[in-house]
Amino acid sequence: MPASAASVAPPRALAPARARPRTKRRRFQVTPLGLLGWLFLAFLLLFTVVPMAWMVSTSLKSEFAAIQQPPVWIPSEPSLDQYTRLLSPAGETGRQFLTYLRNSVWVSLATTVIGLVVAVPAAYAFSRFTFPGRDMLFFSVLVRNMFPAVVFLIPLFILMRRMNLYGSQWSLILTYLTFGLPLSIWLLKGFYDNIPPELERAARIDGATRFQAFRLIVLPLSAPGLVATAIYAFIQGWNEYVYARTFITDESKMTMPVGLEKFFTEYASNWPGLMAASFIMSVPVVVLFLLLQRYFVQALTEGAVKH
């Protein structure tokens, strides 16, 4: 049975990139417009890279050196002290920081996994099934996104408290799901809409159940969409501050964005410590994105175009 289902070839438009016929590489030519484009891209790159480079540079300085004028790009006496302190479980700072890191990983992963588990069947249902009130329900899912997140702060706070979830990381996971799910469903529905229902029908004719057709045909074809949705959900959970600040007051349950506050006081900032913590915080997201960028870009292009 799976063999026959697998034998159904995906349409040309959805075939993996490697299956496409090779085209002869054109000779690189410098045109004024092209040059302008490159310059613009280089500017954008600078805009992205310079803050990251400055973050790394500052994290290697002493507190005093970090505030000197004029600013110096290359520290005269670079030191990994801040990183050592942050990542060493032997010290109080390190223990605290690693706890924030662990909490962020847990909250973001849980948000991602639960979000996918809910969004995938929901988006599929919106894409494939016709039922009364479908369009209204689909658009009502998006209504939440019409309002700024902070509007829901007090209502959700009260809700979480009544559900005895205030102070628990589940309050964050549920909150992030309420914000992330609508877009995830919307994104995935676009993908499912682009997968011809004929493929599933062919699988059904070959004896697959609806779930098998979904699992063996639709899911693999929508992998880029799943990856994009997962990355989106993860980043949202990873970076969120306002709700994490409000719902969690116990330091042992705080997440990284709130933990970064520990480098400020009313009158002073530990800039190198803050930059080192920010750099460490950005690493998982960057690595995740680098590993999965092929799928992400594919998702952005394919999900956006109606075939």
Added chain:
Amino acid sequence: MTLRRTPELDRLARLHLSRRSLLAASAGLAGAAMLPRGAFALSQDATNAKTGVDPNRFTPETIRQLAGTITVDTAAELHALVPADTAGEVMYWNVGPTEASSAVEKRFYDEFLAAFATYYPNIELQNQNLDYNGMLDTIRTAAEGRAAPAVAKMPILWGVEFAAKGQLQEVTLEEFGLSRELFWEGALKSVTWEDKLYGIPTNNETMAFIWNRALFEQAGLPPDQPPATWADVVRYSKQIKDETGKNGYGMVAKENAGNTPFRYMPMLWAYGGSALDEAEENPTYQTSMINTEGGIAALQNFYDMYVTDRSVPTSALTNTQVENQDLFMAGELAMMIAHPSEYAAIRDRAAKATGQDKARAEEIVANMVYGLIPEGPVRRAVVFGGSNIHIMTEEVHGGPIDRDAARALIAAQTYPEWSLKNAWAGSNPANLRGFETEWMKQRLDEIRFLENTTSMLPYGIPFPVVPQSTEIMNVIVPQMIQNALTETLSVEDAANDAAEQINALAVRA
């Protein structure tokens, strides 16, 4: 609840002892009067009506004399109030030290938690250290959501808002074994709403003026003399910018940052203006005086420095004091109003510098001079700041509050030892007995800057004790400054606009 006989109450009965120490202090004062007093000279003779700080009792000299005249046994005093075997739990929120705080602040914070666990091993203290910028909104949200802590220690400006909303429990000093004489009157006023007490002061402080001697010298200014008046500040600031290219005065004008009113109000008050009428002898908090002639003159000073002379950091509109401190540390800023804890923070950062930076850092610290905040045509003034500790109502806590556990915690925070140690680098003990302890002596030796902030105490003016204070100080006042500095409105219009907003708030109240 039965009141127990406590050492604090006993002490009141034996007030002559304190008088004796005061006599000793007076003798010290007489001796000290023969010494050159320079920047510490005080012009006020009578007790400051605003704060209750007696300028004769609280001078650098008398405080030094008072220090170490008593010894306290904190555990015994606490156990006389709440027995050691009391069991219970208390959720406690406070603004504690962070990674950026000085080592000494962090050490005493941890030591207090450890000490409380030994005083009351059966009381579970659920301590939450929140950051200064986030705590107000967090506690507001928590109170609305019925999840506020049982006890909260808040900056002096915040408490009255919660008291007016009925979210704080009324307390009496006696239930903590305390009495009015142990606190400055201004400190008690800050926890009083409609003649009822809603908290206990934990610490009180005033800021001082700090400047870079080397930059003054380069600009051709007397290196050891701070500007005497706010008009001098404007003049000095321009001269420093013109002669050295560095920023003169450390202006702060960011909205919603407590730093801004703490640095603007001293000048406004000095010129005879005020947000409401808090600087007047008998404030009614009914009408704004921010657009009086003096109020406009004060705002004009900021305008002159920022727009006309360009002698302050261009980032002043978004600066908090943190950024000013960085500029000062970098030798890019010549003078600013500084909180006592900044002195410790600057020294701490200098101590951590290595290699070539070490010499520069030491140079900055060596050139750091401190004195009184300048005066204006009407008075010399400074914000009377500090923190108070409160018990929230059971309604906003969302459940019963263990009053004995709360009393034990509040007593531990407000009795002399921890009232002093928890304010080590940044404030003064609100409990005046703290000034007489042996730890005060050690503290004065370690942090010389405290002598200046102490000298400013008699000039302290508390923020208006009205629930709208946070909005007035953190939003309306900074917006007024920004409107003037960005020339969105003229100086006069900006002041009038602010007055209108404040009056509207007062009417709504």
